[in-house]
Amino acid sequence: MNQNQGIEFALNHGLKISIEKKYKYIARLDCGDVCLGKRFAIQTEFLEQNSEIKVVGSNVLAVDSNDVYLYAINLPLDDQSIKNKMYINSMLIHPAIMFNASIFNTVGYYPVNYKSAEDYALFFTISKKFKMANMNQYLTQIEINEKGISVQKRKQQVKRRIQIIKENFYFGYYPIYGLVRNYVLLFLPYNIILEIKKRIKK
Incomplete structure (x- = not known):
């Protein structure tokens, strides 16, 4: 883009081009991330x-x-299961997803008022209208980069996630647990969170 307006504007710019070209499917991949195997063919x-x-x-x-x-x-x-657990954290990994392009006629594009959590907000909007799934295969390798948005703007991201959970809140186990968990994450240093993830998810 001619001017850096933020990732949410760049994402929407890419979506508009893809839709104008009438692509049936649109996939995501971030800088530093890698597709594993025949990811696009498998998801298609x-x-x-x-x-x-x-x-x-x-x-x-x-x-x-x-x-x-x-x-x-x-x-x-x-x-x-995805919709229930979305209240805890995003159950769709942004650079690992593929959309059916037709949904954007209904849900619109990425919202621009949830800095660092535009994908999380979009997934909640999509979840109210369409069905989603994950494949039980490792199709993407993501890079955890200290200079990336998820690390550099982690507190902003968690604050926006809390805002999104509140806006979609109902009295139930997942929304309550999700709020508590994200408030805890808001105050935990990132290096501690990373160590916990490494120990739990190895």
Whole structure:
């Protein structure tokens, strides 16, 4: 883009180009992340065979900026489990997903008023209209980079996540637990969180 307006504007710019070109499916991948195997072919085939699913993600492997393995992320696979656990954290890993492009006619683009959590906000909007799934395969390797948005703007991201949970809140186990968990994360140093993830998810 001619001017840096932030990632949410860049994402929407890319979406608009993809939709204007009438692409059927749109996939995400961040700088530093890598597709594993025939990721795009596998996700495309899944969406073709499961027409009721409009967004599909996958399990992922996490490495540091030196390509050293850190941990694996295994996600809920079915639509209802994803929607329940979205209140805890995003159950779709942004650079591992593929959309059916038709959904954007209904849900619009990435919201621009949730800095560092635009994907989380979009997933909640999508969850109210469409079915989602994850594939039980490691199809993407993500890089945990100290200079990335998720690390550099972690507190802002958690604050926005709390805001999104409140806006979609109902009295139930997952929303209550999700709020408590995210308030705890807000005050925990990132290096402690990373160590916990490495020990739990190895």
